[in-house]
Amino acid sequence: MIEVSGLNKAYGPRAALRDVSFTVARGEIVAFLGPNGAGKTTTMRILTGFLSADAGDVKVAGFDVFDEPRAVRERVGYLPETPPLYPELSVGVYLDFCAELRGMGKAERSRRVGETMERVGLAGWERRLLGSLSKGYRQRVGLAQALVHDPPVLILDEPTSGLDPAQVAGIRDLVVSLAGDHTVILSTHILSEVEALCPRAVVITNGRIVADGSLEELRARAPGGAWTYVEVQGIEGRQLGGLPGVQVVEPLGTVDGWECWRVRAGADPREGLAALAAGGAFRLRALERRLPSLEEAFIGVVGREGTAA
Amino acid sequence: MRGILTIWKKELRVYAVNPTAYAFLAVFLFLSGLFFFLGITLTGEASLRVLASNLAIAELFILPMLTMRHFAEERRQGTLEMLLTSPLSPFSLVIGKWLASLTLCALMFLGTAILPLILAHYGDPDWGVVATTYLGLLLVAGAFCAAGLFSSSLLDDQLAAGLLGIVMLLPFWLVSRAEALVGDELAERVSAFGVLNHLEGFGRGIVDSADVTYFAALTFCFLFLTFRALESRRWR
Amino acid sequence: MAMSQRKRRFAAGGNAILVSALVVVAACVAYLIADLNRVRVDLSADQGSVLLSDTRTKLAMLDRAGSPVMITAFSGQRGKKESYFKDRALLDLVEELDFASQVVEVHFVDLDKDRLTAEKLGVTDYSTVVVQRGEARVDIKDRELFRRVGSGAERRLDFLGEQAVARAFAQLTADNHRVVYTLVGHGELDPQTQDLGGLSEVAAVLEQDDYELKRLDFVRQTDQPVPRVPDDAAALAILRPKVPIPPLEEDLILAYLAGGGSVLIAVDPGTPVPSLLGRLGVVIPSGRVLDKLLVFPYPDRPVPRYKGHRITKDLADDSMVTVVSSAAPVQPSVPAREGIRSSIVLETSRDGWIDRGGEVKNGQGLFEPEIDGAGPASMAIALEVSSDSGLVKKGTARVLVSGDADLFTNGLLTEGPGNSSFVLNSFRWLVGDDDRISVVGKPASVRRLAISAEDIDQIRWLALGLGPILVLLLGAGVWAARRGR
Structure with a gap:
């Protein structure tokens, strides 16, 4: 579903990504693991076509991100690091706008928005203004925004950051429930999250992939092994x-x-x-x-x- | 096309609840009332000419301030990332925002409709001229909004974007005055690129293809550059 | 992967920058092209921006001649209430002139600031316009540019600048001074009379084309050894003599015609008909011309139609109506005289007739076939008399015969939109200035507001206070409605 090969990206003289390659199969949940500033967000932005790479190829759902950005965007749901919210709008209006951006008709929009709000635990919050929401609810709205058009590929940048344990559990359950139908890439620096969610992790640091595999394989690769x-x-x-x-x-x-x-x-x-x-x-x-x-x-x-x- | 409508609706919703928009609207109405009042007491004439030329200058300062938040704020909120990673084309985004700003301007002008009504009560204004005056002001507004959007697409900081917009537009006002200030052949030529020179005809009821083209070209250039600035993220 | 990512980005980026630059250049070029091929629509009710056809005709003549014309307009006195109008009116005018002509160069000078230009031109008065062409120069004074009309609340300032400038153009083009004599001594209309029945305003209109109106009294003529039409006469006007012209004087007129002179003869219903009209093949039957379509509220003013003669062609094109008062029918005799080409200038509609009394209904005459003449009835005809007629020895003599003399008086001059043009064009045709025939318009006036001192406070409040307060209330309402959500 996602094929990344030879990705390089530099911000000025500083290299952000160095020869990053990996593939994600359909229905897989993959964690992007790495310390802050390792290049997780950069990689995800390149995957969504928001940024371009200096070198390398990215294919999402069979489409080249650079050459056919629109086809890629239609198939991706993206939750950026900070949930992209308009503080002036209410939850319902905002999600309706996001659905409309995805070209849905009026009836479909109201159905999908209702379903998605139910799914992320926002039922009954339509009229609340985004600006007055707590961090956890903002995150949920951000997630709803990424899910509203039911995309085959989900890219979630730190979906649980800043949430309390109960909220984290809720989001985790949600992500787990997505597995199978959706290909999910999520980034995190919280290891327990990976253990709870992802059979596979890609470890990235200083812009380089240092490990890629199942958790078992990763553990085995600890210094000196077992x-x-x-x-x-x-x-x-x-x-x-x-x-x-x-x-x-x-x-x-x-x-x-x-x-x-x-x-x-x-x-x-x-x-x-x-x-x-x-x-x-x-x-x-x-x-x-x-x-x-x-x-x-x-x-x-x-x-x-x-x-x- | 649908993307344009989506963005247009959203922008108007955001404007509708934006206190800054109301503040600028009130300032705008106050200024137009002031120019109008000065104009009629100075000349005693049933015309909007004094108002029009002064209002164009007021637009120069107000419109970049109204449009500055468009891209700068979206970028700060992270919503630009969402918009640019959605299937919406940058073209629709730019046009939708521009149309929304223009709609707001049209509403502003609607708010000044009381002024020609005052004229009609105390005199007999030339309605053809009133109509072309508003048309001219709207064309100016279109160009200025486009410039504001462009500066907003360049800078991350709202206020800086607004100021850049004003600085970008100032020459278009100042060259209008070049002829009066310097008064040689070159200045005359340069002043042909001034906004006021092209607004002048509308204030007399004349719709001139050259004036319309001037504003259309100005608007088009700024919108196109905005579009390119947004798109440049793809290859920069 | 055919191209490296870097190359692709470079190509896309380079392309984008190139395209952006091209688009900006294309927009500039589009503007320049539009600037060179301007199309203008004037949507104002006053049509203030459109130059009078008369001015356009003169500008076209200047353009054809080629040598540059410089117009310098000086500002009004600062601080005076009227100066704003005066400056604006002048500024608009010079802009239009600049736009309409290739040879005209315009400058608007602030008399208080630009002392240098003022001194160079020797101008000391505010609101002066100087029109220069080569060495020649015409100064137009404030009082020629603006005229105060009406009184009290109706007082307004009319701008006559365009006519004045057009006059200056006429003076600056080839020396075209023409003298038109009006016959006096038989109770005719007099160029010196200033009332409604006089010709003083007409004389002023003719001055626009540098035509001078002089009186000709055969009896008191002292500058000629024997009475005759002077040699410098470009045309002779015989406007409604109240007593018959003696045969001796008619012979003098015929002698003038024989030399290729031009004569305007105007009569009213019931006034004596000069017998020389019979020799020119013109019949003036008794009665007066009426039409079902009359100028409201007059019972005796038919609305004339133009018949495609050169005099009225431009008026017909601009559909500007000329108003006549009570008119006598004027007809070419049947059969036509040899060597005289007559054409109808003004005529009623098919519903018109020659009324000879009889029944009157609602103060309006009725068409009674047994006594009245059937229409359409002509009210003015133009004759071109060639040597074949035996009346003219050389060239062609032009004669215009009008059944309504009031048409040429001050009274009717501003009655209809086409009247002054009709008069001026008639004389232009008579003196042979066919290329000057055009339409002159009415003076542009200013739309004034009638505001009393009490109104001012109300207006100030409405204009400055109402809008902002409503907006702020609306904003506060929205804010309150959203609180706590």
């Missing part, structure tokens, strides 16, 4: 290092007389360790492989890239 935790007796901890395949051994302390160690090996060392223990080489109480948390993975990925740059 650790294996062991609690042992009857073996000098350091000797664990001598076992086959084990690269790093770190002591974590003693619990109830059991020594806790963290082991990293090239391949999964659990089977080997269990076999050794079964052979009586030492006593083993716990053997657990732990993937790194997303935060660890994120900080690892971003931090490493950050220093490299």
Whole structure:
């Protein structure tokens, strides 16, 4: 549904995007992950045709953003970083205007506006002025604006920023309910959001994609990969290092007389360790492989890239 | 076409609840009343001529202020991003906004309709001249609104956009006076590009193709540049 | 990907800038083209911007001659209430003249500021217009430009500047001074009489074309050895003699005609008919001309129709009506005299007739076939008499015979929109200035307001207060309605 290849963009001398490429399949929900200023918003603006790239190709729903911007715009719903609202207008009038922008007839407009307001939890708020809405409701109106024409592609720039936990949950439920019919790209710097919503994340920092994959894959790519935790007796901890395949051994302390160690090996060392223990080489109480948390993975990925740059 | 109508409706809705618009409308009506009053007490004539030339200058200052918010404010609110990423063409956006501003101007002029009625009560005005005077003022308004939109499309700051609009239009007023101030051949030629020179005929009941073309060309240039300025985001 | 993104953007951007520049240039060119091919419509009721056809004719003559004409108009006295009008009227006029002609160059000078120009031209009076062509120069004074008319609330200032400038043009083109003699001594209309029945205003109109009206009294003629029509006569006008002209004097007139002279003969119903008309093949039957269509509220003023003669052609084109008063029928004799070409100038409609008394209904005569003559009845005819007639020895003599003498008096001059043009054109045709025949209009006046001192306060409040207050109230209403939403 979305194909991005070799995207480059510079603001003056400062490079904002460097060789960004990724594709999103139909019905997929993808998170754009990265610290502030990483290039998420720039990428999304290029996807919607609001900005142009210095180099690279962007195709949305099979149309080139630069050559056929109109065809792309018809198929995209876009929620910018700040919800685009006219403070003078009421919710109903505003959404009706947005629907009219999408070329809907009068009857269709009132139906779609009603449906969308229901969907984002704005029912009964038609006459409220946008200028008097709280942050959460503004966000909902912004979302309604992106959804009102039921676009196949949704691009949401930080849809949950500044919301309280209950509101965040509401928006998350909404986004999840969109999956399948809609292709969704959302940007965030909140990791738990990704865990809650997206099977896939694209990590971007300093304008470069540093990771792209399922959450599992991402975690596995944390610095050094996964650790294996062991609690042992009857073996000098350091000797664990001598076992086959084990690269790093770190002591974590003693619990109830059991020594806790963290082991990293090239391949999964659990089977080997269990076999050794079964052979009586030492006593083993716990053997657990732990993937790194997303935060660890994120900080690892971003931090490493950050220093490299 | 539908996009134009959509934008036009929205802009009028925003104007209708905009306190600034009411303030400028009141100022405009007050100024026109003042010019009218001075005009008739000075000349005792049943005509709007004094009003027309002064009102054109008032338009020069008021209209950029009325149109300054169009793109500058949309950009600040982030709504420009929405409009430009919607299927609406920039062309419809520009024309819709321009027509909305022009409609507001027409309403302003409607508010001054009491002035010719006063003339009709105390004298016998030439209605043909009254009609062409308003036509001329509306043509001036069209050109000035277009200039205001253009300056608004260039700058992010509303007030700066308004001031730029005024600065952009000032030469069109000042060259009208060039002939009187300098008085040589060149000044005479240059003053042919002044707004007042082209408004003058309308104040006498004359609709001249050259005057109409002048305002049409001015309007068209500014609108076209506005359109280009908006579109430039695509390749800049 | 045929082109790199950068290249595509560059192409699009370069293209956009180029197109923008081209569009701006195209708009300028469109304006310049429109400026060179102006089409103007005057929607004002006064048609103040349209120059009189007379002025246009003279401008065309100036354009044909080619040498430049400079018009310098000086401003009125600052601070005087009338100066605004005077300046504006002059400014409008010179603008129009500038627009209408290629050779005319105009300047409007503030007499108080531009002392240099004033001194160069030796102008010391406000509201003066100087028209120069080569060495020649005509100064038009304030009192020739503006005329105060009426009194009290009806008082107004008429602007006669265009006629004055047109007159100046006439004086500045070739020396075209012509003398028209009017015969006196038999109770004729007199150029020096200023009342409604006089010719003083007519003389002023003729002055526009530099025609001078002089009296000719054969009896008291002292500057000639024997009585005769003077050599400098461009035309001779015989306007409603009250007693018959003696045969001796008629012979003098015929002698003048024989030399290619031009004669205007005007009679009224019931006044003596000069017998020389019979020799020219003109019959004036008894009775007066009436028509179903009359000028309201007069019972004896038929609305004449133009018959395509050169004199009335422009009037017919502009559909400007000439008003006559009680008129005698004027007919060419049947059969036509050899060598005399007669053509009808003014005529009634088909419904007109020659009334010879009889029944009167509602103060209006009725057509009674047994005594009245059937219409259409002609009221003025023009004759061109060639040498074949035996009356003229060289060239062609022009004769205009009118059944209504009042047509040429002060009284009717401003009665109908076409009257002054008709009079002027008649003389132009008679003296052979056919190319000057055109239409002169009425003076442009100013639409005044009648405002009393008490009204002023009311107007001030209506004009300055009402609109803004209503708008502010409306704004406050909208604000209140939206509060708390």
